[in-house]
Amino acid sequence: MTMSRPNYAEISVERLTKHYAKVRAVDDLSFTVHAGRVTGFLGPNGAGKTTALRMILGLVTPTSGTATIGGVRYVDMPDPIRQVGAILEASSAHRGRSARNHLRIICRAAGLPDQRADEVLAMVGLNTVGTRKFKGYSLGMKQRLGIAAAMLGDPRVLILDEPTNGLDPEGIRWMRDLLRALAAEGRTVLVSSHLLGEMQQLADDVVIIAAGRLIRQGPVAEVLGSTAGVARVRVRTPQPDQLAAALRDAQLEVTATPDGLLQVSGADAARVGHLAFTAGVELHELTGESADLERAFLDLTAGKAGAR
Amino acid sequence: MNLISAELLKLRTTSLWWIFAVSMVPLYGLALGYNWLTTSVITEMDVPDEGPFGLISMQQIVSNLYTSGQFAGVLLVLLLSAILVTNEFFHLTATATFLTTPRRELVILAKMAVAVLIAVTVWLFTTGLNLIFAPVALSSTNNESFLGESFVWQAISLNLLVHVLWALVGIGCGVLIRSQIGTTITLTVLYVVGTQIFTAVFAVLANQVDEVFMQLRVLVPTLASELLVSGPQSPEDLPRWVGAVVLLAYAGVAGVLGTLITKRRDIA
Structure with a gap:
């Protein structure tokens, strides 16, 4: 035209x-x-x-x-x-x-x-x-x-x-x-x-x-990768101390929550499951948390919305 | 031309114009009736034609008759012109308008052109009817039509000028005030009762402070308009053209100032 x-x-x-x-x-x-x-x-x-x-x-x-x-x-x-x-x-x-x-x-x-x-x-x-x-x-x-x-x-x-x-x-x-x-x-x-x-x-x-x-x-993929490319896994176990030690030995970052849950970053569910199996730890829950834009967005903008 | 065509389409595609057109009819009828009645009363009183400074001259009666509907016509032109502008903000169409035409001064100029077209149309409407009914009114009161007199044609031409000038004042005020309701009320009050209020104010000032204030009252737009239409009413009054200049200055200042503000203003 x-x-x-x-x-x-x-x-x-x-x-x-x-x-x-x-x-x-x-x-x-x-x-x-x-x-x-x-x-x-x-x-x-x-x-x-x-x-x-x-x-x-x-x-x-x-x-x-x-x-x-x-x-x-x-x-x-x-x-x-x-x-x-x-x-x-x-x-x-x-x-x-x-x-x-x-x-x-x-x-x-x-x-x-x-x-x-x-x-x-x-x-x-x-x-x-x-x-x-x-x-x-x-x-x-x-x-x-x-x-x-x-x-x-x-x-x-x-x-x-x-x-x-x-x-x-x-x-x-x-x-x-x-x-x-x-x-x-x-x-x-x-x-x-x-x-x-x-x-x-x-x-x-x-x-x-x-x-x-x-x-x-x-x-989008790059922005997701830069913030949440490191996968996170949620694990529930009756032996949290034992599992945390095993995961830390494998150079993973582990955070324990009061209700017996462990938050693991730096590995996917398969790796965490394998490490638990090797350490002889019983698992009750193993959930991989996928990276998504929403979490990346919240991580990136956290605390900044009100800072003006 | 594209923009003028767009502005005309804006005007034609809402119910506003015919509401104004419909209300113009009875207002015109009232004005004509009033002037007709005055003509018949004055004729019966047998007032001599004693020139421009008499109490009320035959010339003025006849001029009024041939410009019947001026008061209402100018008011409607003034309001419609202002609403051409304020509508854009009231209905949030300014965004679409200025996205299409980022050079905002061109939009204002197109609106001025349309306002002038409205003014001419209203003038044509009342003048057409006046050229039919005024001779009838005059002959019914045993007067001649005066259509051969130059003062009649002068009154008709000045009537057009007044319509056009007020249309420009309307655009300027719409741009400046921007609020639809604020503009409508301000202009209506100013136009309808402004004359009386300001005449009183200036009379008091002239009386209490200085005689010069009596001359300055021409700065009031409605009084300038009256001077332009009716001419000087007393020997110390200013000449007609001063009224035209004052009105034009209002239209110019409001239009230019408003356009500059519109160009800078954020449309959010």
Whole structure:
């Protein structure tokens, strides 16, 4: 629909900072979002995710630092709707206006043909309710309308703030499949969420922030590996002292809990079971705790949410 | 042009415009009826046409008749223009608007263009009806139509100017105040009872402090508007164009200041 353009674009955030009267909402934040991948933007509530996204989109002016998409600031783009599609939590339509008219207004302002509105409505499955007023829309329908608006200009970059909020499991699955498909087409997808399990299934990369600062950035597997790559195993035994000694002899870290449980890190369940068998210790429970994004996230952001 | 088209579509796709249009009809009817009645009363009293400084001249009666609906028309234009802006914040559509058009001053300019279009439309509506009903009212009171007189056409043209200037004031105030309810109430109060309140205030100041305050009351937008429409009412009054300049200054200052603020303001 447009002339030749690079079919990929990175989002580049460099030393982005936003100070409000007393709060550093975003503090010297730098990260890169790659094309063709879904990047999860994670952080506790109030970490500055929304402020950072709004600065990338030119809605909030940074105190210092820059954010560019494909090397250009959003506010300098002559046709931003064709480059970047965005869904923000607070983005909304006039209650008394139909979804179709809401989209047609954006088409007019962006110089897109009116029928694009009908095309994207069909794409998100709202074509039969496009003439219904926005106030009659359910939360799920509003999120779909948000996606429709974001896709109007067939953009190569998508920025979504909590897009699964208010969606039912089916809607979440739909959103996940859609975002994965869009990334597979080579688009850049940056999506913030507090649903960590959701992000583990969806994201290729994660950017984790807390108190406005970058905590960790990288592929999901790498971030998991760096914090929780060391497997943990939970063991229950009637002979805890004997087992702890045997495990420590094997250079494993062991923590005893008062109720007779042992927490072992540095080995998987098979190794712990083997060591117990060799030492002749009876086991009543042996549970491997798998590394997950949620625990990695909690470990990484522990104590930082309130530190501002 | 894309942005103006988008703004017009925004206006057409909610119920706001026809609520305003519907309320305009009875308000116009009231204004016409009042002016008609005045014309008939004054004609019966047989007031001589004694020029611009008389108690109430025939010229002024006829001008009022040909600009019937001005008070309500300007009020509706003012409010609708302000709401064009405040709606974006009230309904949280500012995010979508400024994502589509990051150069926010262009959005404000498009809204000004639409406000001027609204002003012209309202003026066309009342003027069209006035050109039908005013001659009827005049002939029913045994007067000629005065349509050949230049003062009638001057009044009609000034009526247009006043509508347009207030539309710009409305946009400027909407941008500055931003709160839908706050803007609506402020503008309505200022427009409807502001004239009386400020006339009283300036009369007291002139009486107690210095005569110069009587001249300064033209700084009140409604009084500037009145000066522009009716012309000087007494020999010490300022000329008409001062009223136009004051209104234009309000529209300009509010518009420019509001646009600068809108450009800098965080949309969150």
